[in-house]
Amino acid sequence: MDRVLEVDSVVTRFGAETVHDGVSFSVARGEVVALIGASGTGKSVLLKEIIGLLRPTAGRIRLLGTDVWGSSPAALNELRRRFGMLFQDGALFSSLTVAENIAVPFRENTDLPMDIIAPLAGFKLALVGLPPETGRKTPAQLSGGMRKRAALARALALEPEILFLDEPTSGLDPVGARAFDSLVRLLCDSLGLTAFIVTHDLDTLLSIIDRVIVLSAGKVIADGPVARVMRAEDRWIREYFAARAPAVA
Amino acid sequence: MMKSHGCSWLLSFPRDAGDEVLEHGIEDGTSVLYLSGVWRLSNLGAIVDALRSLKLDAGRTFVLDGSRLEALDTAAGFTLFRHLAGLGCSESMVSGRGFDQRHSRLLRLVHERMKCPPAAARSIHLGLVQRVGAAAINLWRLLVSHNAFVGAVALDALDLVPRPRRFRLRETVSQFESAGLDAVPIVALVTFLIGVVFAYLLGQQALRYGANIFVVDGVGLAICRELSPLLAAVIVAGRSGAAFTAQIGTMKVQEEIDAISTLGLSPIQVLVVPRLAAITVALPLLVFVGDAAGIAGGMLVAAWQLDLPPQTFIDRLHDALALKQVVVGLVKAPVFAVFIALIACRMGMLVSRDARSVGVNTTSTVVQCIVWVILIDAVFAVVLQHLEI
Numbered sequence: 001m002d003r004v005l006e007v008d009s010v011v012t013r014f015g016a017e018t019v020h021d022g023v024s025f026s027v028a029r030g031e032v033v034a035l036i037g038a039s040g041t042g043k044s045v046l047l048k049e050i051i052g053l054l055r056p057t058a059g060r061i062r063l064l065g066t067d068v069w070g071s072s073p074a075a076l077n078e079l080r081r082r083f084g085m086l087f088q089d090g091a092l093f094s095s096l097t098v099a100e101n102i103a104v105p106f107r108e109n110t111d112l113p114m115d116i117i118a119p120l121a122g123f124k125l126a127l128v129g130l131p132p133e134t135g136r137k138t139p140a141q142l143s144g145g146m147r148k149r150a151a152l153a154r155a156l157a158l159e160p161e162i163l164f165l166d167e168p169t170s171g172l173d174p175v176g177a178r179a180f181d182s183l184v185r186l187l188c189d190s191l192g193l194t195a196f197i198v199t200h201d202l203d204t205l206l207s208i209i210d211r212v213i214v215l216s217a218g219k220v221i222a223d224g225p226v227a228r229v230m231r232a233e234d235r236w237i238r239e240y241f242a243a244r245a246p247a248v249a
Numbered sequence: 250m251m252k253s254h255g256c257s258w259l260l261s262f263p264r265d266a267g268d269e270v271l272e273h274g275i276e277d278g279t280s281v282l283y284l285s286g287v288w289r290l291s292n293l294g295a296i297v298d299a300l301r302s303l304k305l306d307a308g309r310t311f312v313l314d315g316s317r318l319e320a321l322d323t324a325a326g327f328t329l330f331r332h333l334a335g336l337g338c339s340e341s342m343v344s345g346r347g348f349d350q351r352h353s354r355l356l357r358l359v360h361e362r363m364k365c366p367p368a369a370a371r372s373i374h375l376g377l378v379q380r381v382g383a384a385a386i387n388l389w390r391l392l393v394s395h396n397a398f399v400g401a402v403a404l405d406a407l408d409l410v411p412r413p414r415r416f417r418l419r420e421t422v423s424q425f426e427s428a429g430l431d432a433v434p435i436v437a438l439v440t441f442l443i444g445v446v447f448a449y450l451l452g453q454q455a456l457r458y459g460a461n462i463f464v465v466d467g468v469g470l471a472i473c474r475e476l477s478p479l480l481a482a483v484i485v486a487g488r489s490g491a492a493f494t495a496q497i498g499t500m501k502v503q504e505e506i507d508a509i510s511t512l513g514l515s516p517i518q519v520l521v522v523p524r525l526a527a528i529t530v531a532l533p534l535l536v537f538v539g540d541a542a543g544i545a546g547g548m549l550v551a552a553w554q555l556d557l558p559p560q561t562f563i564d565r566l567h568d569a570l571a572l573k574q575v576v577v578g579l580v581k582a583p584v585f586a587v588f589i590a591l592i593a594c595r596m597g598m599l600v601s602r603d604a605r606s607v608g609v610n611t612t613s614t615v616v617q618c619i620v621w622v623i624l625i626d627a628v629f630a631v632v633l634q635h636l637e638i
Contacts, residue, residue: 094603112293116328123327126362140603159290159322190358191323192351 002029003062004162004194005050010059012045019045020056021218029161032188032195034205037215038236043198046215047166050196051085052076064161081109084155086165090147092139098150099125099135105157124153129183145176149183156187162194163187169201177201181208202243271299280309285317288325296325300332309342316347326359398595402525405517421523428489428524429531433538435488436481440539443476444468444546452555461555465562468547469570477539478578479626482585485532486618490593493524494614497597498607506598516598525590532586533579540575573638581629588625589618 005027012020019042027033037043048054050061052068061068066079092101102121106112112120125135128149139147148168155163168184169177185208188195199205205212205226212229214222216236222229230241270292272283282303288296305311315321333343345353375383409416451467497520500506509516544566551557557565596614600606 095605110290110293116293116297119331120324120327123323123331123359123363127323127359129362138603140601156323159324186358190354192355 003027004029004064005196006060006062007046007050008060008062010046010049010056010061012042012049013057018218020059023059023215023218023220025213025220025223027162027194027196029194030188030192032185032197032208032210034197034199034209034212035215036199036205036212036240041215042218043215044166047164047196047198051083051164052080081158082160083162083164084158084160086148086151086155086163086168088166088170090139090151092147092151092154094139096138097135098130098137098139098142101139101150102135102154102157105154109158121153121157124157125150127156127187128153129179144171145173145180148172148180152183159191160193162196165195165197165199167199167201168197169199169204174203178203178207184208202241269299270296271303273303276312280305280311281314282311283314283317284321284329285319287319288321288329290322290324293324293328296328297332300328303332303336305336305338311338311343313343313345314347315345315349315352318349318352321352321355323355323359326356327363330356330360330363394599395592395595398598399591402517402521402591402594405515406522406525408515409518409522415518417519417523420519421526424524424527425531427492428485428528429534432481432484432488432531432535436484436535436539437542439480439484440472440477441542441546443480444472444543445550446546447471447476447543448547448550449554452550456555461551461557462561462565464547464551464555465557465565466569468551469544469566470574472543472547473540473570473575473578475578475626477543478536478581478585479622481532481535481539481582482589482622483619485528485535485586486589486593486622487615489524489528490589490614490618491611493590493593494597494600494611495607497594498600498610501598501600502602502604502607520597521590521594524594525587528590529583529586532589533582536579536582540578577629577633577638581626584625584629585622588621592617592621 003026007023007025010020010023011018023046035043035046045054049056050063050068052063055069060070063079064082066075068076068079071079092098093104096104099118099121102124103117106117106120110117122132122135125132130146130149130153134142134146134150139150142150152168163184165184169180172180181204184195184197187193197204197209209226211224212222212226213220214229214232214234214237216234221234222232222237229237232238270284270286270288272285274281274283286292345356348356448464448468451464452461455461455464455467497506500520506516506520509519548559548562551562552559593614596610596617600610
């Protein structure tokens with residue numbers, strides 16, 4: 001199996017507080033994987049460690065065959081072009097228009113001329129289902145859902161092999177959230193992308209996820225298909241999946 | 250490589266690209282376009298070159314062959330479709346074959362999403378005349394809205410008169426501390442140094458005529474009437490004006506202003522009136538500190554360079570500096586303060602919900618405040634001259 005992400009006994013400590021106490025898992029190419037866990041279990045911290053923003057106290061992380069924390073800054077930058085990251089609130093640059101935001105990765109990482117970049121940026125907007133006139137707006141003029149789509153277009157700009165999404169549906173209404181979920185799944189299936197999603201959203205989990213990894217008390221307590229993890233004995237997992245029950249009943 | 254029979258087809262082999270990405274041939278009378286090698290963003294330059302040198306007969310059907318394709322991404326797929334469309338190929342004229350399942354899925358998505366035409370990503374560049382016009386209109390609108398804001402502040406402040414308990418004394422005192430007391434050292438330092446410089450330069454000239462004593466007149470008048478009020482106002486505009494805009498602007502970004510309104514409070518009474526009151530009281534006091542520091546600076550130079558002992562300096566100052574000159578300086582200060590507070594709070598309220606506009610408005614506050622302070626100072630000079638004060 002072609003593993004694109006391997007997290008091997010990662011330990012993270014902030015002072016005396018241990019956030020991760022030997023976290024290990026791996027993700028195969030083409031999988032859509034979710035990482036869940038209660039607030040404060042270090043999901044976002046783990047994501048930052050994987051994409052090379054925060055150094056873990058111990059352990060190894062291999063992303064697309066590169067040791068994230070054992071390689072040179074140049075190799076790390078090379079690696080950064082091969083994955084896309086969707087930040088929680090989009091993190092679009094507020095001083096640029098949406099089209100300029102999407103053009104940034106092309107301008108900085110390729111030597112393509114503007115007359116190729118501009119239509120490409122426009123196409124990326126269409127790819128995430130945004131109308132063309134969105135390109136001329138500034139991020140402040142967009143709704144939450146549109147901002148996430150625009151940020152997704154920027155994350156997809158350099159044709160990443162793996163896509164990291166931090167709480168992609170938070171702050172969206174249920175209709176918008178489901179539409180965003182199916183967009184992510186469609187892109188993963190059509191483009192052969194691997195997706196690693198940090199989420200709280202149970203509906204995301206039940207609709208588009210192949211495999212779920214549960215983080216609790218610094219360890220991975222469950223790892224497998226959603227249907228199997230749902231039946232796990234752990235109290236937090238039971239409460240998490242039960243949270244939906246009243247709405248269903 | 251296919252041999253070309255029909256002259257209607259011009260062959261295209263991008264030789265400079267290293268790997269060939271596009272081949273064109275005739276097979277059983279049908280023209281076939283072979284995509285080969287790596288069709289990825291990293292190779293897009295070569296792909297575009299190959300596509301640009303490709304010439305197709307309009308109106309003829311042809312086959313796209315993907316069997317030699319090693320890799321394909323959306324950027325390359327989009328570029329392919331866009332060029333084919335540009336060459337006048339309609340959907341019905343192209344058929345695909347030999348594509349890997351992954352590649353055909355990708356192409357299908359690209360094709361489907363391309364139905365909405367791509368946006369032009371260019372920003373609009375205005376000509377000189379348009380820019381000047383737009384700037385003039387924006388300035389006019391800003392001045393009109395400043396005017397409306399002055400009215401709103403006046404009404405809300407008047408509203409406090411029958412209900413003095415609503416006046417936020419604690420907030421006012423805290424603003425007074427940061428805008429007034431904390432500014433004392435910097436105002437004293439700056440005016441002291443200006444007093445030193447002014448007395449030194451004036452003294453150089455006065456020495457030539459043996460008119461040393463008149464340096465006292467010059468320093469006293471210039472510092473008290475003009476320099477100290479102006480410098481104190483500029484410092485307060487830069488320190489407190491910028492702080493007011495940034496504080497209120499950040500609150501605007503965080504929707505705190507809306508929260509204040511929702512709680513049934515007036516944002517003007519809560520935020521603007523205390524700041525306005527605080528610097529209206531603080532600025533005259535700072536000007537007085539500046540007067541003293543500037544004169545002290547002049548006195549130092551006089552004693553050191555012009556043989557005027559402090560006692561002589563003070564005696565002369567007593568005769569030469571009329572009280573009204575000092576009063577004029579002190580009267581200007583609250584007027585400056587009102588303008589600074591109103592502009593700074595107004596620009597804070599005008600912040601829109603993005604990070605950049607806090608910075609833009611803070612800069613604008615400082616520029617506007619300094620310009621207004623100098624303008625008002627000029628008006629004071631002319632009017633007081635006519636009134637012979």
